[in-house]
Amino acid sequence: MRKIDTRWGFRCKTGPRYGCAFxxxxxxxxxxxxxxxxxxxxxxxxxxxxxxxxATFVSSHYWMSTMFNVNVVGLVNGMSAGWGNVGGGATQLLxxxxxxxxxxxxxxxxxxxxxxxxxxxxMHIIAGLSILILGQDLPDGNLSCLQKKGDVGKDNLSKVxxxxxxxxxxxxxxxxxxxxxxxxxxxxxxxxxxxYDKFDLNLHVAGMIAALGMANxxxxxxxxxxxxxxxxxxxxxxxxxxxxxxxxxxGGNFGSVLTQYxxxxxxxxxxxxxxxxxxxxxxxxxxPVALVHFPQWGSMLLPPSKDAATFxxxxxxxxxxxxxxxxxxxxxxxxxFAESSRTERGSHINRGTKNxxxxxxxxxxxxxxxxxxQRGTWDSGIRTREDATRVR
Numbered sequence: 001m002r003k004i005d006t007r008w009g010f011r012c013k014t015g016p017r018y019g020c021a022f023x024x025x026x027x028x029x030x031x032x033x034x035x036x037x038x039x040x041x042x043x044x045x046x047x048x049x050x051x052x053x054x055a056t057f058v059s060s061h062y063w064m065s066t067m068f069n070v071n072v073v074g075l076v077n078g079m080s081a082g083w084g085n086v087g088g089g090a091t092q093l094l095x096x097x098x099x100x101x102x103x104x105x106x107x108x109x110x111x112x113x114x115x116x117x118x119x120x121x122x123m124h125i126i127a128g129l130s131i132l133i134l135g136q137d138l139p140d141g142n143l144s145c146l147q148k149k150g151d152v153g154k155d156n157l158s159k160v161x162x163x164x165x166x167x168x169x170x171x172x173x174x175x176x177x178x179x180x181x182x183x184x185x186x187x188x189x190x191x192x193x194x195x196y197d198k199f200d201l202n203l204h205v206a207g208m209i210a211a212l213g214m215a216n217x218x219x220x221x222x223x224x225x226x227x228x229x230x231x232x233x234x235x236x237x238x239x240x241x242x243x244x245x246x247x248x249x250x251g252g253n254f255g256s257v258l259t260q261y262x263x264x265x266x267x268x269x270x271x272x273x274x275x276x277x278x279x280x281x282x283x284x285x286x287x288p289v290a291l292v293h294f295p296q297w298g299s300m301l302l303p304p305s306k307d308a309a310t311f312x313x314x315x316x317x318x319x320x321x322x323x324x325x326x327x328x329x330x331x332x333x334x335x336x337f338a339e340s341s342r343t344e345r346g347s348h349i350n351r352g353t354k355n356x357x358x359x360x361x362x363x364x365x366x367x368x369x370x371x372x373x374q375r376g377t378w379d380s381g382i383r384t385r386e387d388a389t390r391v392r
Contacts, residue, residue: 016063020056024128027053027377031121035114036146053124057084057181070340071228074239078224085216088188092122096192096206148293163320172288179285180247183278184277185271194271196326240289247286297344304345313338 030049037043060080068076095116102112137143147154164170195206223246225379230238269277293299293306294317305311317338 015129015137016059017137017142018065020057020063020135021128021131023052023055024124024131025050028121028124028128030219031117031124034117042130054181057081060084063137071232074224074227074231075221078221078225079217087185087219088184089216092188092192093248095120120309126254135294152240156262161241169292172292175285176243179282181280186278187275190274191308194275198271231344231346233347236344237300238296239344240292244286244289247289250285258366284334313341317341 028047033042034046034050037046040353061077062082063074064076092228098116098119099112103109107115125376138146140146182314192206195201199206223242226246227242230242235243290300293302294316295305296311296313300303309315314335317334318326323333338350
């Protein structure tokens with residue numbers, strides 16, 4: 001399953017449980033250090049380190065993708081992401097209230113906001129420990145245990161990264177994801193201040209309005225549901241259209257830094273003008289999604305490939321494995337994933353196809369892939385019933 005693993009870096013090696021917990025624990029000291037910031041440089045350094053906690057967003061997506069069926073993966077990823085966004089909205093709502101509460105207990109303004117940072121710092125630690133104690137990498141168990149049993153293979157990290165780097169789709173989605181998340185982070189950073197300055201609101205009221213980011217607990221799952229709904233009939237092409245439409249209508253860290261530098265750090269732009277320009281740039285950065293094409297599924301504008309040798313998931317996901325790796329059975333998880341990913345063709349295609357896979361001029365019944373039966377000279381790569389059981 002190397003093609004899907006390329007998106008997640010070292011988390012494929014350690015498992016999503018350790019990935020999430022590591023970044024939560026890594027960023028906790030930086031949150032505590034915010035209480036002692038006394039210079040712009042210290043503030044930037046702490047914010048930089050805290051930003052690593054956002055990597056848990058990606059770990060969570062990988063985790064959900066391994067735990068749930070492809071037919072509902074959009075909804076569950078949306079629910080997971082939306083729940084994460086609730087934290088951003090809750091921060092806008094609760095931190096000003098926490099600041100006011102601490103002041104009422106006799107603290108000065110100078111120290112009240114510093115003390116307030118100890119609450120999210122401890123929450124980072126509690127969340128990290130909870131993930132380690134209560135979490136599980138895969139439906140069958142934790143990654144390290146499954147690897148010791150031989151049920152899950154070990155990927156070569158350098159190869160995983162190389163396959164990601166040379167796949168043009170990676171860079172298109174880097175742009176899309178980086179900028180879309182960046183817009184959200186930029187909005188979180190400036191929206192309370194914007195309401196505070198523009199409408200002369202007091203701080204905690206501005207924070208309450210800015211907490212509307214909690215609405216993502218509805219909007220993100222809804223976007224995932226629309227993606228799943230469209231994919232049931234039109235497959236991956238519907239998912240790409242859904243992505244393009246929603247992001248264009250809507251207006252990583254890379255996007256946050258870029259938009260804040262371009263539109264919110266120069267006196268020539270007002271905040272409201274910066275928000276408008278940010279929306280225009282979002283539309284422009286969404287256009288490359290039209291270039292994403294999968295030979296077995298198609299793209300927004302083009303149908304799947306008519307070449308029988310490449311119009312199948314097994315070829316696409318198996319092509320990155322060498323013959324030696326296939327002999328060792330390292331590609332079996334790819335075959336398993338390829339079988340489940342056939343739903344991305346959409347029902348309007350699956351209804352019109354026979355119940356076999358076409359590989360070049362040969363026809364393969366799915367049973368041959370599961371039980372290792374051979375026809376012609378094409379090798380399914382599954383040589384024993386034990387291998388087949390592992391694939392299933």
